[in-house]
Amino acid sequence: MQERQTKQKQIIYEALRTLNHPTATEVYGYVHDAYPTVSRATVFRVLGGFAGSGRALELRSAGSEVRYDYNVEPHCHGRCTVCGRLSDVEVEGLPKNGVKATACDGFEVQSYALEFFGVCMNCKDGANA
Ligand SMILES: [Zn+2]
Ligand SMILES: [Zn+2]
Numbered sequence: 001m002q003e004r005q006t007k008q009k010q011i012i013y014e015a016l017r018t019l020n021h022p023t024a025t026e027v028y029g030y031v032h033d034a035y036p037t038v039s040r041a042t043v044f045r046v047l048g049g050f051a052g053s054g055r056a057l058e059l060r061s062a063g064s065e066v067r068y069d070y071n072v073e074p075h076c077h078g079r080c081t082v083c084g085r086l087s088d089v090e091v092e093g094l095p096k097n098g099v100k101a102t103a104c105d106g107f108e109v110q111s112y113a114l115e116f117f118g119v120c121m122n123c124k125d126g127a128n129a
Helices: 002-018 024-034 040-053 121-128
Strands: 057-061 064-069 076-080 086-089 115-118
Touching (some): 002 024, 040 057, 040 064
Antiparallel strands (some): 076 086
């Protein structure tokens, strides 16, 4: 049983690396094609576990599904305004040590995330076709 769980985790982690910032549903679809025995509940649980243990980032944004990222280094994302996909973006001019935020209303700042908006390659291609 333990061995099977480890295997399932490996498969799900591989899917996470292969797919670009997938939602749990996308990971499930990918995994399920190759391994029909892996349940949807397992995929959701394992992804949540990765996020909890710091193996993956859980990317939340208001109004859209949670996406997962195996790259846990601090980096910025661009969100496609057409399909909602996330891509990594390189940003020049950001201070290496982060920016200083001053708390207001007793809010304690723990981290920050920057999101850029645009149109992904797929959607751009589709528009030109
Ligand atoms: Zn798109
Ligand atoms: Zn990313």
